Amino acid sequence: MTILSAKNLTKNFGKKVALSDVNVEIPRGRIIGLLGPNGSGKSTFIKLATGLLVPTGGEITIDGLAPGIETKAKVSYLSERTYLNGWMRVEDIIAFFEDFYQDFNRIKAENMLLDLNINPGDRLKTMSKGTKEKVQLILVMSRQAELYLLDEPIGGVDPAARDYILNTIINNYKENASVVISTHLIADIEQVLDDIIFISKGEITLTSTVDEIREKYNKSVDGLFREVFKC
Amino acid sequence: MLRKLLKHEVKATGRTFLPLYGALLILTIFTKVAMTIGAPDFFSDNVTTGPIAEIILGIAFTLYFVLVVALCVMTLVVIIQRFYKNLFTDEGYLMFTLPVKTWEMVFSKLVVGLMWSVVCGLMLAISGFILSLGSFSMLEVSQAISAGYADFYAQFGMSLNVILFELFLGMLVGGVASILMIYVSIAIGQLFNQHRIIAAFGAYIVITIVMQIIASVIMVVVPLANLEAYMEGIEAMNAIQWLINGTTICNVILCVLFYFGTQYIMQKHLNLE
């Protein structure tokens, strides 16, 4: 059962090649780390899956469909940008998500806000960058989506919140849903991953399960990553 | 989903406009009161006011003028900003991952933008009406209107309503076309990787120039086609109607071009920062 599939996927920005001939199948029920240094094509890959970008060549499908209105209803996307309007209160943006996403669970969102001490009446523009990121992650994880695409979800938050967030990711997704996490902070998330995809200069260089890597190379994924991408 | 988009669009824009309209109403009433007390004979030929009343009235009118200009400018600014900022900056990451169709997004922004333009016009009319209260009698105005209708019918053999409706339609379509022209320019601007706003302005200017060229070509071509001879044979009012409706049709064509241009770019060449 494949949830996301890319065939000969290529994306160019002008003359710059961002992704080149990527072939990958992501099954359901897995947590996958999309790992690579900055500018390796992680975000491009995720944006192609969300439909924010259109491929230059090849195809990408979610549950067999090209990105579109049906796939957007199944995909929960955390962008690396904070996309929330500053004038909104947290409760406004919750109402917004509730309106547009049928799989949005308000109670879940409210519980998580409570756990992270975020007041639903606060305006987003009064919040720190880290808090905004938390709000965004809460919104994204409060959906019962079939595919979560999380672009750098733990970049700006403190270690305590990071543990909470990772726990939220483990606890919240359905058995048949998959989570793709793009990051270069591997050590922090290694334990929660099933599989990893190494991506470098727009090409996939390795796909494996975490334990396979540990068994085969006698190294953690983080250790292998540091070796493979040594500067 | 369209309904929800419209709802949130109204919510997002209303918070800018409602306070402005409230301020307009308050200022209108204040000015009117100042006029009534300070210069009761304001609408007569020789106005008599005291110096204090003159200052207060002066301030009130200045404020009023500034607010009216601000309202018109804000309407334009919000139309541009809601399209540019909400769709093509970071906020676009949210909007373009919603399970809604591209046309629904464009359409909702267009409808709400148009709505605020109309509301802006209405509010200015209401405000003007309040200010001029007392300078005319309702009876006289309604008599003048019906006399106007009768005259028009006697002269041209048709109801004034027809022309008014065509004019209204023409203005509406013209309004839609000018908003869509802004949209398509912004959409073209975001194709560039840098200086997107300048590129959007550039696109707007280029479109304007192209339209001018096409218009001049039409001007040259029309006499060639010997339409002048045709025009001479018809009545003046028919010629005016011809002009109004011709413009409307041209604007409809422009609307279609701009609209599909915008949608094409948004679907196939989205290039968020």
Place this chain on the structure above:
Amino acid sequence: MKWYIDSDRPIYKQLVEQIELRIVSGIYSPGDKLASVRDLASDAGVNPNTMQKALAELERENLVFAQRTSGRYITEDKKVIEEVKKALALTEIDRFFDRMKQLGFGKEEILTLIEKAEEGEDGNDNTQR
């Protein structure tokens, strides 16, 4: 007891060892019901599939058995637990000997050292533990 996932060895193997340790040391008593995979995974901060794999391994070792609908239980077979306890002890001893050999001690020396340490510990009234 906290979960420690820190070495470079496969995560599921580390989970297996730690659950074994919990069973052997009595934190989980024979016949106890285990928490759900998801709860255990959440507690350990690991992926549920990895926890699942660890539990499957424990089932294979007969330390844990699954009841069709009601979940997983710790075995009531004390013999199995005893064997695992011995196996764990042997692994520890192997590791200890390996390190001591790295330090340059021979077998006899090591044994003498252990006896001495044991006496010293008795004299010091357990405070070192």
